[in-house]
Amino acid sequence: MEDPPYIRNLDGEAIYIRGDVFVEQCANGSACFLCAKSRSDAESEFDREHVIPQWLLRVAGLHRSTMTMPNAQKINYSRLTIPCCKRCNRRLAREFEDPISKSRQKSLLHLAKLFANNDYELPHKWSAFILLKLAIHDFRWKRDVSKQGSPMLGSFYDWNEIHHLSCLARTAISRFQIDPDAVGSILITEQEDSEFDLMTNMDPLSLMIRLDGLCLISVPCDGTYAAKLHRDLIRRLAGRRLSGFEQMELFCRYTSAASLLKPRLVFETTADGIIRLCDRVPFEFRPDKAELKRAYGRLLDYHLKMRGLYDGIDGLQEITVLKGEHTFFGNELRPFMPTS
Numbered sequence: 016m017e018d019p020p021y022i023r024n025l026d027g028e029a030i031y032i033r034g035d036v037f038v039e040q041c042a043n044g045s046a047c048f049l050c051a052k053s054r055s056d057a058e059s060e061f062d063r064e065h066v067i068p069q070w071l072l073r074v075a076g077l078h079r080s081t082m083t084m085p086n087a088q089k090i091n092y093s094r095l096t097i098p099c100c101k102r103c104n105r106r107l108a109r110e111f112e113d114p115i116s117k118s119r120q121k122s123l124l125h126l127a128k129l130f131a132n133n134d135y136e137l138p139h140k141w142s143a144f145i146l147l148k149l150a151i152h153d154f155r156w157k158r159d160v161s162k163q164g165s166p167m168l169g170s171f172y173d174w175n176e177i178h179h180l181s182c183l184a185r186t187a188i189s190r191f192q193i194d195p196d197a198v199g200s201i202l203i204t205e206q207e208d209s210e211f212d213l214m215t216n217m218d219p220l221s222l223m224i225r226l227d228g229l230c231l232i233s234v235p236c237d238g239t240y241a242a243k244l245h246r247d248l249i250r251r252l253a254g255r256r257l258s259g260f261e262q263m264e265l266f267c268r269y270t271s272a273a274s275l276l277k278p279r280l281v282f283e284t285t286a287d288g289i290i291r292l293c294d295r296v297p298f299e300f301r302p303d304k305a306e307l308k309r310a311y312g313r314l315l316d317y318h319l320k321m322r323g324l325y326d327g328i329d330g331l332q333e334i335t336v337l338k339g340e341h342t343f344f345g346n347e348l349r350p351f352m353p354t355s
């Protein structure tokens with residue numbers, strides 16, 4: 016028997032939204048993307064939810080800065096918003112933004128401990144929430160803005176995975192349980208500067224946020240495959256503060272590992288309140304090294320070009336600063352620095 020389209024709580028909020036209904040009604044902005052309240056029923060109760068949280072824009076001084084979208088258009092960070100009902104807006108702030116921003120004000124160590132609580136549950140859900148908002152935002156942007164009839168950016172995304180993100184973010188309302196197998200790779204490292212940076216990838220889904228002295232990398236739909244594949248590399252880096260380029264390299268390594276997982280993992284959220292992985296993660300699968308290098312090289316090439324840092328070299332397969340085999344931008348690896 017097919018699952019019901021919604022299961023609502025006593026306040027009428029959807030704690031469960033079936034995948035196809037989520038895409039038809041929530042992702043296109045006609046209903047709140049979290050509780051499925053219709054905009055036509057409660058227009059006055061709607062607000063604009065910032066894709067990048069306001070406190071983060073303030074801390075990083077980004078209100079006037081621009082971000083490059085996947086269609087190469089630049090958009091001001093403060094204009095990066097999606098509709099959301101006021102109640103969900105406040106609730107998600109309490110769930111994610113308030114504890115993270117307050118913890119960050121106390122100390123870096125405090126924030127690192129908050130992230131590590133309950134097996135990294137908070138950064139897992141928070142990164143899913145940000146990626147979900149980005150995907151919904153991209154549903155309103157053409158892939159090629161100069162062409163009439165060009166499909167929307169969001170129409171190229173894997174909406175089964177994005178529905179999974181919505182189920183993770185919606186646990187703030189539903190209090191559904193996340194099965195331990197349904198989490199993704201999370202990596203938190205210390206960085207040698209306090210720069211802000213945000214990098215995202217929509218296929219496969221991944222996100223990197225550099226803030227103050229910490230860097231968070233999340234690949235929410237890989238069942239921890241990237242983390243296990245790169246376990247030895249991460250062990251070698253333990254206790255080191257990493258440069259911005261090294262963090263970018265790790266982000267591309269994690270994302271490219273997840274990109275070779277074929278077929279993609281399938282997740283489900285059942286009406287009985289469990290978010291689970293339907294398959295098993297093929298941890299025994301070791302991608303061909305040349306294929307992994309090519310996937311990593313393509314991704315790094317793409318992100319460097321998007322930032323105007325690099326004009327491309329045909330056949331780029333691997334640049335690594337982490338192994339000390341090559342240097343890039345002339346930055347030699349720093350000596351070992353103990354973490355405080």
Ligand SMILES: [Zn+2]
Nearest residue numbers: 047050100103
């Ligand atoms: Zn709502």
